[in-house]
Every structure is written in C-alpha cells, then in structure tokens.
Amino acid sequence: MTRWLGAVIAALFLIGAGYVVFLNPDPVVVHVTPRRSYTPPLAAALLTAFAAGGCLVGLAAVVRAGRRGWHSWRARRRTRHEARRAALTDRARALVWAGDYSRARAELLRDERGVPDDAGRIALLAETHLQEGDPAAARSLLDQGLARVGLDPRLLDLLAEAAERSGDLRAAGEALERARLGQPQSPRLARRLRDLYTADGRWNDALRLQGEIMLGIRGAAALAGEEGTLRGLRYQAAFAETDGRRVARLLLRLAREEPSFLPAWVSAGDHLAHAGRRVSARRVWERALRHQPAAVLLERLERLHASRGRPERTTRLYRRTVRRHPEAQAVLLLFARHLIVTGALDQASEALAGLPEPLASHAVTHALWGELHRRRGNDKLAAESFARAFGSDGGFLASFRCTSCQRPADTWDGYCPGCRRWGTLSAAAEWAANGAAR
Structure with missing residues (x-):
C-alpha cells in the first residue's frame, strides 16, 4: 500500500512538473554574479529552485535525525555502562559479605582509573579496608575520594570510623563535624560525634551537642535515657572549671536537680572538704544520705568524724541511717564493722546477731564475726569464723x-x-x- 501511494505521488509530481514546463517555455535571465548570468527556461529555473529548497529541508531533517540518533546512542551506551557498574558493585557487595575483600576491591576498581567517582563505590572500597583491619588504607582512600566527589556525609562518617580505629580521635571528630554540616538534622551523626567528644574528654562540646540532640527527641523513654546522659555530661563538664568553688556550686546544683545522682553529691563534698570547708562537706554528704544510703557516703562521713576525733558522731549517724533506711542491709554490715573498729564489741555482737538471712550466712558476715572473736581473744571461734568466710582453701x-x-x-x-x-x-x-x- 505504501509503495502504491509513493508511486501515485511521484506520478502526480512528474505530471505537475511537465505542466509547469509546458506553461512556461520562455527563457529568463538568472544573475549568479554581477558578471555571470544564465538564461534557462522559466520552468527549469522554478523547478531548480524548488529542488534546492527541498534538498535544504531534507538536509536539515537528516541533521536533526542524526543528532537524535547520536544522543540516543550515547544514552544507550551510558545506560549499558551504568548497568555494568551496578552489576560490578552488586557483585563486590556480595564478596564483601562473603569476606573476600581482595576480590571485592578488584571488582570495584575494574574499568576505573584510580579512585572511583561514585560515593557508594568509594564507601564499599573503604569498608573492605576496615574489615581487614587496615584503617590507614581506608583513611587514604577516603581522603582521595572526598577530594574527588566532595563532602559526602557517608564518606565522612566512614573517615571518622577509620580515624577512630587508628586512635586519632581529634581527626575523627573533625570528620564528623564536616559530615554534620551536610546533614545537620541527622541524630545518628550527632550521637556519634557526642560519643567521640566524650571519648576525647571534650566534655563541654559533648554537653552542647547533647542539648541539640534532646531538642529533636519526642518519645518519653528515649528522652529519659538522654536526660541521664545529660546529667553525666554536666557532671564531667563541671570538672573542667578552674575555680574549685564554681565546681562545687555546679555539682551541688546538679545534685539538687536530681537527688538520686550520687556522683554529684560525693564529688561536691570532696571539693568542699579539699577547700577546707569540712562542715559544708559533712552537710552535703548527710543530705545525700537521706536519699540513698550509699557506702561511699558513709565512708566519707566516717573518715571525716575520725579525723576530728569524734567517732561517736559516726555511731549516731549509722543508727539514724538504719532507722531511716531499714531495707538497706549493707548499712547493717557497715555499722557492725564500725562498732568493731571502735571497740564497741558487745553492740557489734548484737548487730551481727540481728542480721537477717541470707545476709547472716554471707562470707563478709563470717569475716566480721571472726574479727570480733579475735578482738575478744577467742582465737578458736575466730579461726572457725574465718574458715567459714574463706573456706578451707582460703x-x-x-x-x-x-x-x-x-x-x-x-x-x-x-x-x-x-x-x-x-x-x-x-x-x-x-x-x-x-x-x-x-
């Protein structure tokens, strides 16, 4: 059908051209240059002009079609290249999972001249070095990759991991700081950077970043956990102050805000005692003791009273603590030990005899009984008690x-x-x- 249609069109074209020639037999002057001219028949001139226009239009169409064909060929070639790269990347990823890191690198570097220009392939290459325990090679590769593809957060994260494994916490922190410039809202990068600050002892930087992390938390459980981290960072950041009195004030403020946070109470009292303010230190420790009967507080107070020659204050403190915290069985053991040390052996015997089970059968209790009998001069009972405490093999x-x-x-x-x-x-x-x- 198409051939017949073409034949009909060609026949009509020839008929039309012959008709034009028949109607225009007279010659016409056509000037090509100022000094050169031709006198073809008018019909020939018209048909030549028409044919030249058709050739120009056809040439333009051929050029456009050629350009479309060229772009299409390049697109197909690019698609085939990308598909091949994707296949190589998938195969390399499978090799990494299988533990064949050298073959994975060979797959990733095939058809590449040096470091790849794709962040995903660079990251996979760096992972092969990290999995082989070679963070130095991973750092060198990532530095070159970042220079080629720019500040990619994923590559910077891997660079931080490689630097951390190398022991260079400062460089790891700098890499994560640059990564956060690209993704400032990433909680994962923020937590990693906070942990690096903590490991490097940069407590004030970690504290500042922890505040930013908490602003993006919505869940109550997650917020409670981050609040605990915030307290710990505030505790550590307080020690960075050069003024001892300010350190004590910061610790006391933290202790009052969260009375169950024992380190703040203990360290605040330690700073006050070191500054010569023993009365203030005693009050801080006694106030903390109302919240929790910790052995470290009792030890601090006992040592303070002993240094001032007032062991009877420690005895009253233990009795008051036992009444306030009857469930704290450790206080009973510490009280018995204190009575033995101060020579109140009869009271110590009553305290040990009143211990509930299974605390009464514990090795520490038997050791206290042994020390009590030894001080009374009952060597046989002391030996039996020590044997119960340590066993036959000591x-x-x-x-x-x-x-x-x-x-x-x-x-x-x-x-x-x-x-x-x-x-x-x-x-x-x-x-x-x-x-x-x-």
Missing part, C-alpha cells in the same frame, strides 16, 4: 576474676561474657602473686 581457688575487665566469677570459665575474651579468668592466688610481683 578462697584462693574458689573465686576468680577476669584480668581484662575485672569481672568476678564464682567458678572458672574459658570465656568472659563481660569483655568477650577467652582465657582471662585467674584465681585469687594468681591475682595476689601478680600484685606482689609488681
């Missing part, structure tokens, strides 16, 4: 402690769940021998 083989994280254990085990290491548990005798060797 506790040298029955108790163990991890040499890495100091976690205690009743029985030996090849694995320590505290630090997730193996072969680190040592008996008490080994600890004693190692301590003596030092």
Whole structure:
C-alpha cells in the first residue's frame, strides 16, 4: 500500500512538473554574479529552485535525525555502562559479605582509573579496608575520594570510623563535624560525634551537642535515657572549671536537680572538704544520705568524724541511717564493722546477731564475726569464723576474676561474657602473686 501511494505521488509530481514546463517555455535571465548570468527556461529555473529548497529541508531533517540518533546512542551506551557498574558493585557487595575483600576491591576498581567517582563505590572500597583491619588504607582512600566527589556525609562518617580505629580521635571528630554540616538534622551523626567528644574528654562540646540532640527527641523513654546522659555530661563538664568553688556550686546544683545522682553529691563534698570547708562537706554528704544510703557516703562521713576525733558522731549517724533506711542491709554490715573498729564489741555482737538471712550466712558476715572473736581473744571461734568466710582453701581457688575487665566469677570459665575474651579468668592466688610481683 505504501509503495502504491509513493508511486501515485511521484506520478502526480512528474505530471505537475511537465505542466509547469509546458506553461512556461520562455527563457529568463538568472544573475549568479554581477558578471555571470544564465538564461534557462522559466520552468527549469522554478523547478531548480524548488529542488534546492527541498534538498535544504531534507538536509536539515537528516541533521536533526542524526543528532537524535547520536544522543540516543550515547544514552544507550551510558545506560549499558551504568548497568555494568551496578552489576560490578552488586557483585563486590556480595564478596564483601562473603569476606573476600581482595576480590571485592578488584571488582570495584575494574574499568576505573584510580579512585572511583561514585560515593557508594568509594564507601564499599573503604569498608573492605576496615574489615581487614587496615584503617590507614581506608583513611587514604577516603581522603582521595572526598577530594574527588566532595563532602559526602557517608564518606565522612566512614573517615571518622577509620580515624577512630587508628586512635586519632581529634581527626575523627573533625570528620564528623564536616559530615554534620551536610546533614545537620541527622541524630545518628550527632550521637556519634557526642560519643567521640566524650571519648576525647571534650566534655563541654559533648554537653552542647547533647542539648541539640534532646531538642529533636519526642518519645518519653528515649528522652529519659538522654536526660541521664545529660546529667553525666554536666557532671564531667563541671570538672573542667578552674575555680574549685564554681565546681562545687555546679555539682551541688546538679545534685539538687536530681537527688538520686550520687556522683554529684560525693564529688561536691570532696571539693568542699579539699577547700577546707569540712562542715559544708559533712552537710552535703548527710543530705545525700537521706536519699540513698550509699557506702561511699558513709565512708566519707566516717573518715571525716575520725579525723576530728569524734567517732561517736559516726555511731549516731549509722543508727539514724538504719532507722531511716531499714531495707538497706549493707548499712547493717557497715555499722557492725564500725562498732568493731571502735571497740564497741558487745553492740557489734548484737548487730551481727540481728542480721537477717541470707545476709547472716554471707562470707563478709563470717569475716566480721571472726574479727570480733579475735578482738575478744577467742582465737578458736575466730579461726572457725574465718574458715567459714574463706573456706578451707582460703578462697584462693574458689573465686576468680577476669584480668581484662575485672569481672568476678564464682567458678572458672574459658570465656568472659563481660569483655568477650577467652582465657582471662585467674584465681585469687594468681591475682595476689601478680600484685606482689609488681
């Protein structure tokens, strides 16, 4: 059908051209240049002009079609290239998951001249170095990649991780600070940077960032956890002050805002005592003792009264604490120890005899009984009590402690769940021998 239509159009065109020639047989002068001219028939001139116009239009159409074909070919080529790169990246990612890091790098660097120009491929390359325990190579790669693709937050995050593994906390912090410039609303980057500030001892910077983190929290449970972190950072930031009195004021303010935060009470009293304000220190510790009967507070107060030659104040303090906190069984043991040390042996015997079970059968209680009998001169009863406290082997083989994280254990085990290491548990005798060797 198309051929017939073309033939009909061509026949009509020839008929029309012949008709024009038949109607215009006279010649016409056509000047090509000022000195050159032609005298073709008018019909020939018209048909030539028409043919030249048609050729120009056809040439323009051919140029446009060529350009479209060229762009289409380039787009297809780019698509094939990107598909091949994506396939190589997927294959490299699978190799990384499989632990074949050298082959993964070979896949990622195929058809590349140096560092890739894609942030995702650079990140995957850096991950292969980090997984192999080579943070220096990862840092070098990421520095080159950032110079090529710009400040990509994902690459900066990896750079911070590599610097942190290298022990360069300052460089890690700088990398995360640059990453936050690109994504200031990212809570993950903010928390990572806060933790780096904390590890580097930059407490004021960590405290400032913690305030920003808390502004973006909506959940009550998450907010409560971050408030605990805020208290700890405020506690540490207080020690950065050079004025001891200001340190004490900041700690006291923190303690009053959160009475259950024991470190603020203890450290505030320590600073006051160090400054010679022992009465103020005693009041701070006694006020904290109303909230929680912590052994560290009782120890501080007992030492303070002993230094002033007033042990009877400590006795009254223990009795008052026992009445205020009857559930605090540790106070009963500390009170009994204090009575033994001060020579009130009959009162100490009454205190120990009134201990509830299972506290009465604890090794510490038996040790206190042994010291009580020893001071009374009952050597046989003292020996029996000490034997109950430490066992027949003196506790040298029955108790163990991890040499890495100091976690205690009743029985030996090849694995320590505290630090997730193996072969680190040592008996008490080994600890004693190692301590003596030092």
